[in-house]
Amino acid sequence: MSKPPSTDLLGPQIPIADIVLALNQLERRPALAAAQELDNERLQALLETPELRWASAILMELTRPERLPVLETLAEDRMADLLQDLDHEDQEQILGRLSQATRTSIMRLMHYPADTAGGIMTTEFLQVPMSWNVAQTLQHIREVESTRETVYAIYVVNEQQQLEFVVPLRKLVCADPQAALTELWSGDSPIAVQALTDKEAVAQLIRRHDFLAIPVVDEANAIIGIVTVDDVIDALMDEAAEDMNRFGGAEHIGKPYLQAGFSTMIRKRGGWLAILFLGEMLTASAMQYYEIQLEKAVVLAMFIPLIMSSGGNSGSQATSLLIRGLALGEVRVGDWWRVLLRELPVGLVLGTMLGAIGFVRIEVWQHLGLYDYGEHSLLIAFTIWLALVGIVTFGSCIGSMLPFILQRVGFDPASASAPLVATLVDVLGLVIYFSVAAMLLTGTLL
Known part of the structure; x- marks a missing residue:
């Protein structure tokens, strides 16, 4: 019978990747028990690791009041992926514990097909009005950074909330604090994709333009999410595993x-x-x-x-x-x-x-x-x-x-x-x- 990893292995100084490796070698029950020993912050980081074997089962254990912050702060795209592995009743149980805004966002993510930009995007991005200057934008980043999965770039929108241009974080940090955001705009139209764009096409765009993230827009050119390079890598690795199984004369089993x-x-x-x-x-x-x-x-x-x-x-x-x-x-x-x-x-x-x-x-x-x-x-x-x-x-x-x-x-x-x-x-x-x-x-x- 598998034994839980030692306390030393779950300590705050141990990298999450090493903890994932240790838990993946355990059976379900000891893995769940070991995960419960982690504090909320490290448990959240654990659940956001795609390689975690028992992620969906661990998610179902987050029912105690002291664990609810983990559900609210977990990246919404990751939460949507985990919920896809649960049956309908378990999905409703988890969604019922979330705030209305978070629940609506996650359900929208679950609506898109898994092989599209909408299926792999995150709704946690940084959007600001084009009337702001650099100092206002940097202050806004400091205030909301903890609630955003990544801050690779700042997406600047007009009064109709339509995407106008994108400012890389590096360019923003190096600019004059009093400069208007429009002064940082090169004049080029932003490169974006639709929610139903195939994920392989998204990967090719990111690769061609050397992006860290690409915005996903709706029919009105309003941003509904972003696809980050790590999301693309995870999606393409899953696609490669599926293709490898088919090329060997079998269907993809979808699990280890x-x-x-x-x-x-x-x-x-x-x-x-x-x-x-x-x-x-x-x-x-x-x-x-x-x-x-x-x-x-x-x-x-x-x-x-x-x-x-x-x-x-x-x-x-x-x-x-x-x-x-x-x-x-x-x-x-x-x-x-x-x-x-x-x-x-x-x-x-x-x-x-x-x-x-x-x-x-x-x-x-x-x-x-x-x-x-x-x-x-x-x-x-x-x-x-x-x-x-x-x-x-x-x-x-x-x-x-x-x-x-x-x-x-x-x-x-x-x-x-x-x-x-x-x-x-x-x-x-x-x-x-x-x-x-x-x-x-x-x-x-x-």
Whole structure:
């Protein structure tokens, strides 16, 4: 049974990151008991750490009056994320203990889809009127800093509460205290996003302009929140974990491996395995179709794993490169024909290279007496060579086109998993292999 961490490990001098690491190694009950030993300030910092394993369970324990300040001061975007992991009754219990303003703000955050700017933004930002000067703004920062998650920049609005321009904190601190905020404005229009903007598009904007935060505005250009760089990093790490699971031929389980239940593991993995199994049944059907050729030239069966794996590997390589390119915005759906024209010669060269290796291997084994391929060993070697050229080229082309097709029809390109590409190439790879064999070996082995 897990033991609670020692008092020394929970002391005020211990970094929160180390406490999170210690609590994550405990089971639920001792982890909750240990978290209760922290004071309100450190408990709040603990709950705001995304890596905390038992965060939602710890949140439910904050029902005592002395713990209510933690609920009120917890970052609203983090609170919204934690509430998403609870059932409706528990959500209502927590929301009922918050002030009306905080509750309204958190419920609005929970309304936005998780993969949008609204789903990852925080409503704790610093906004001031454009009639203020630098001294007034700095004084306002001192007064409200403790209630704001970050103060990377100051968002300046007009009388209609519309965003006019953004002043970086560094520029504000270095300016003349009596200077008007408008004197710090370069004249450029502020860069902002809508609440329903995809989080990957937000990440690209932050990366392109080297922002620490980007404002989120509504239809009237009024600020409703900001997306900070740490929010983007957390969101993209979750997206990467989801894509990695899909690329391995499974669905994202949405929680740490050891916390996932047995039924969850079966449900998330079984569907993909069934789809891939049905696909591989087509491979068996293709082999049955060429059964007569296999009976006449059993030696051809020896190279089936080589042929199939080479095509699948080339397809998986192309798929990986294109998924990355689409994710980073390096390639767009309209570029599919340019990609195809690029992958076609690449596949031909790679196939020729692998085919040459296979050709040399067969001839060396034949002449050294390591294996007797018969009197037609040269024809067999040429068959393998040409088959690999065709299959690797086909694998590269289908592997590069599949992410485009999936994105075009509205699916995540990461669904073009390596096992899926390999299954597609396996079936048609056999057709290519035996077609080449029939062309070169008819009248001799066939």
